[in-house]
Amino acid sequence: xxxxxxxxxxxxxxxxxxxxxxxxxxxxxxxxxxxxxxxxxxxxxxxxxxxxxxxxxxxxxxxxxxxxxxxxxxxxxxxxxxxxxxxxxxxxxxxxxxxxxxxxxxxxxxxxxxxxxxxxxxxxxxxxxxxxxxxxxxxxxxxxxxxxxxxxxxxxxxxxxxxxxxxxxxxxxxxxxxxxxxxxxxxxxxxxxxxxxxxxxxxxxxxxxxxxxxxxxxxxxxxxxxxxxxxxxxxxxxxxxxxxxxxxxxx
Amino acid sequence: xxxxxxxxxxxxxxxxxxxxxxxxxxxxxxxxxxxxxxxxxxxxxxxxxxxxxxxxxxxxxxxxxxxxxxxxxxxxxxxxxxxxxxxxxxxxxxxxxxxxxxxxxxxxxxxxxxxxxxxxxxxxxxxxxxxxxxxxxxxxxxxxxxxxxxxxxxxxxxxxxxxxxxxxxxxxxxxxxxxxxxxxxxxxxxxxxxxxxxxxxxxxxxxxxxxxxxxxxxxxxxxxxxxxxxxxxxxxxxxxxxxxxxxxxxxxxxxxxxxxxxxxxxxxxxxxxxxxxxxxxxxxxxxxxxxxxxxxxxxxxxxxxxxxxxxxxxxxxxxxxxxxxxxxxxxxxxxxxxxxxxxxxxxxxxxxxxxxxxxxxxxxxxxxxxxxxxxxxxxxxxxxxxxxxxxxxxxxxxxxxxxxxxxxxxxxxxxxxxxxxxxxxxxxxxxxxxxxxxxxxxxxxxxxxxxxxxxxxxxxxxxxxxxxxxxxxxxxxxxxxxxx
Numbered sequence: 001x002x003x004x005x006x007x008x009x010x011x012x013x014x015x016x017x018x019x020x021x022x023x024x025x026x027x028x029x030x031x032x033x034x035x036x037x038x039x040x041x042x043x044x045x046x047x048x049x050x051x052x053x054x055x056x057x058x059x060x061x062x063x064x065x066x067x068x069x070x071x072x073x074x075x076x077x078x079x080x081x082x083x084x085x086x087x088x089x090x091x092x093x094x095x096x097x098x099x100x101x102x103x104x105x106x107x108x109x110x111x112x113x114x115x116x117x118x119x120x121x122x123x124x125x126x127x128x129x130x131x132x133x134x135x136x137x138x139x140x141x142x143x144x145x146x147x148x149x150x151x152x153x154x155x156x157x158x159x160x161x162x163x164x165x166x167x168x169x170x171x172x173x174x175x176x177x178x179x180x181x182x183x184x185x186x187x188x189x190x191x192x193x194x195x196x197x198x199x200x201x202x203x204x205x206x207x208x209x210x211x212x213x214x215x216x217x218x219x220x221x222x223x224x225x226x227x228x229x230x231x232x233x234x235x236x237x238x239x240x241x242x243x244x245x246x247x248x249x250x251x
Numbered sequence: 252x253x254x255x256x257x258x259x260x261x262x263x264x265x266x267x268x269x270x271x272x273x274x275x276x277x278x279x280x281x282x283x284x285x286x287x288x289x290x291x292x293x294x295x296x297x298x299x300x301x302x303x304x305x306x307x308x309x310x311x312x313x314x315x316x317x318x319x320x321x322x323x324x325x326x327x328x329x330x331x332x333x334x335x336x337x338x339x340x341x342x343x344x345x346x347x348x349x350x351x352x353x354x355x356x357x358x359x360x361x362x363x364x365x366x367x368x369x370x371x372x373x374x375x376x377x378x379x380x381x382x383x384x385x386x387x388x389x390x391x392x393x394x395x396x397x398x399x400x401x402x403x404x405x406x407x408x409x410x411x412x413x414x415x416x417x418x419x420x421x422x423x424x425x426x427x428x429x430x431x432x433x434x435x436x437x438x439x440x441x442x443x444x445x446x447x448x449x450x451x452x453x454x455x456x457x458x459x460x461x462x463x464x465x466x467x468x469x470x471x472x473x474x475x476x477x478x479x480x481x482x483x484x485x486x487x488x489x490x491x492x493x494x495x496x497x498x499x500x501x502x503x504x505x506x507x508x509x510x511x512x513x514x515x516x517x518x519x520x521x522x523x524x525x526x527x528x529x530x531x532x533x534x535x536x537x538x539x540x541x542x543x544x545x546x547x548x549x550x551x552x553x554x555x556x557x558x559x560x561x562x563x564x565x566x567x568x569x570x571x572x573x574x575x576x577x578x579x580x581x582x583x584x585x586x587x588x589x590x591x592x593x594x595x596x597x598x599x600x601x602x603x604x605x606x607x608x609x610x611x612x613x614x615x616x617x618x619x620x621x622x623x624x625x626x627x628x629x630x631x632x633x634x635x636x637x638x639x640x641x642x643x644x645x646x647x648x649x650x651x652x653x654x655x656x657x658x659x660x661x662x663x664x665x666x667x668x669x670x671x672x673x674x675x676x677x678x679x680x681x682x683x684x685x686x687x688x689x690x691x692x693x694x695x696x697x698x699x700x701x702x703x704x705x706x707x708x709x710x711x712x713x714x715x716x717x718x719x720x721x722x723x724x725x726x727x728x729x730x731x732x733x734x735x
Contacts, residue, residue: 050686072689073698081690088687092705101701102691109692141705158691 001026001197007058009046016042018222027194032201034219035241040201044170048082049075077109079165083172087151090142098142127160148175156187168199173207185210205237220246282339294339298409311429311439318433324596325625328565331503338441404449408476411447426509426546434505435542438474445475450485461490477508481516488519505540514549523722526562533592536564543570547579555582557713559722561729571600574608581610584710588729589622598628603636612643615707618654619733629661632669639669647677648706650733700727
């Protein structure tokens with residue numbers, strides 16, 4: 001599904017990713033862990049095409065398409081969703097209007113007609129209920145005045161509405177209490193199926209207790225330095241990066 | 252009517268003199284270029300006006316000759332050459348006033364359709380009565396019958412001058428005096444058409460009244476004059492919307508709008524202004540120098556201005572409220588968008604004269620490209636205005652780093668019991684906001700439109716439904732190409 005080869009990324013002239021390789025097949029859940037400043041968020045932005053993230057070498061292929069030729073919104077149209085570490089606020093735009101605009105843009109990209117207002121409302125209410133979100137919050141402006149946990153839950157509502165093929169979740173677990181973590185993990189697990197894949201970026205093993213990954217990678221100094229199965233995450237938690245011989249390179 | 256004969260004779264004389272000056276190509280009749288007493292007499296005669304109105308025009312003209320164009324606004328433009336403008340142009344078919352749409356020149360109707368203003372559709376679907384000003388003369392008026400049953404008068408100001416002289420004499424120039432300011436005085440001398448509205452005592456106008464202004468002829472200055480009178484305990488919501496085709500020359504537009512609100516009456520005046528802003532390099536575009544003012548003369552009178560200003564190369568406009576009656580209320584909700592080389596110096600004046608008067612100002616300025624956006628507002632509390640309140644909020648949004656936003660509030664409080672609040676913010680559309688939208692599948696234009704509409708929400712929700720959808724689209728269209 002997603003094939004990243006020898007990816008080099010610079011931000012503002014600074015080299016962040018230095019030859020990263022990663023292959024994610026259909027139906028797989030991958031977790032990426034790593035010390036601060038290793039380039040975890042940069043990887044998620046490079047996949048999703050954030051302006052300002054310059055690809056100096058390498059390739060990103062999604063479903064056989066050269067992703068680097070597509071704009072960020074086109075990549076979203078192809079079915080990639082990014083759960084943001086820090087979801088931004090958009091004053092004056094209600095969650096409902098925002099999602100409706102997003103869904104119809106994606107459908108337009110896929111040459112599908114707009115979703116009928118009634119169907120949309122039914123869908124969003126059921127998704128909000130699944131994630132135990134107060135339906136009143138759908139009427140509030142996107143992330144404005146939301147707590148950290150509410151923002152993350154809102155990301156999950158957006159994800160389930162947009163129904164992506166690949167979800168890249170950047171520290172979706174941070175800022176969540178244990179109940180919210182379970183609800184969000186359930187949301188992620190509902191997405192799991194043989195056709196869909198998930199890339200989880202996290203600092204902590206605890207999310208991986210709920211969302212059990214097929215593969216765990218350690219990202220350090222711009223490269224993946226170690227890969228393994230879920231036991232690698234457990235080892236990391238116990239022994240730390242230093243225990244695995246990985247230098248902390250907090251940038 | 253002797254006076255009319257006189258003016259007709261005068262015109263005949265001019266006609267001889269300007270035999271080859273008249274441009275009569277296709278369907279338009281124009282007065283000769285330039286401004287003179289003769290041109291004013293010509294306009295007045297064309298309109299079949301009573302003598303008092305011609306006198307009023309001529310007096311205004313004489314005052315105007317002694318006035319100087321103001322330059323205190325934060326605007327940079329080439330001053331218009333007033334002798335290089337046509338002051339009168341009317342579709343020829345207006346000589347034979349159409350009784351219904353079937354009689355309207357099909358070419359005109361086609362133009363309206365291109366603008367998305369289908370009269371037939373509007374009649375049937377929205378129940379809006381429309382008085383269209385096409386190059387200065389109303390060519391079609393609808394729903395007049397339904398309004399007449401309620402006693403509402405909704406007609407062109409020329410008709411009002413002939414048919415309702417008492418109301419016209421009493422109120423014309425009573426809010427914006429003939430010598431008020433340079434452009435208002437010019438308008439008083441040469442206004443060619445506009446709308447007259449009278450809502451009788453105790454009547455709630457059964458529909459939104461709407462006028463679509465449109466400038467069509469190159470180099471035709473537009474000088475509309477609007478007069479709205481809301482008698483005791485009445486209510487009316489008035490919509491003004493404008494579009495203009497692409498032009499290279501600057502076109503001058505100097506309208507005057509006067510509103511009189513009496514005891515317990517309320518007027519809601521909404522504008523969507525979308526005139527040609529000039530091209531990306533700042534060539535062409537409309538000069539929009541407008542005087543709009545409402546007088547709340549009665550007890551608990553209320554007036555509410557809502558404006559969405561997206562067009563024009565230059566906008567110079569301060570819809571104001573004179574809160575004279577005790578307990579009267581003035582509101583001003585404004586969105587002003589400037590892109591490329593557009594300049595806007597706009598705001599409001601709230602003059603508190605009566606006791607317990609209150610005013611609210613919500614202004615949202617959006618700047619993109621190399622544009623300049625200025626909020627200029629006055630809140631004035633007179634010595635006898637006990638217990639007045641004002642709340643002002645001015646928010647500016649910048650897109651890119653070559654544009655400017657300025658806030659110039661004037662506050663003059665002469666009564667110690669008054670409460671005045673002023674809040675102002677300036678923000679930018681952040682890269683993070685933009686990427687968030689892009690990642691959800693919205694393209695750049697949709698994202699900007701969404702963020703800007705959110706920013707303007709408090710103002711947009713004041714617009715009547717008929718306008719809200721159109722205005723939302725406009726915000727996006729106006730900012731096309733401003734990002735990325």
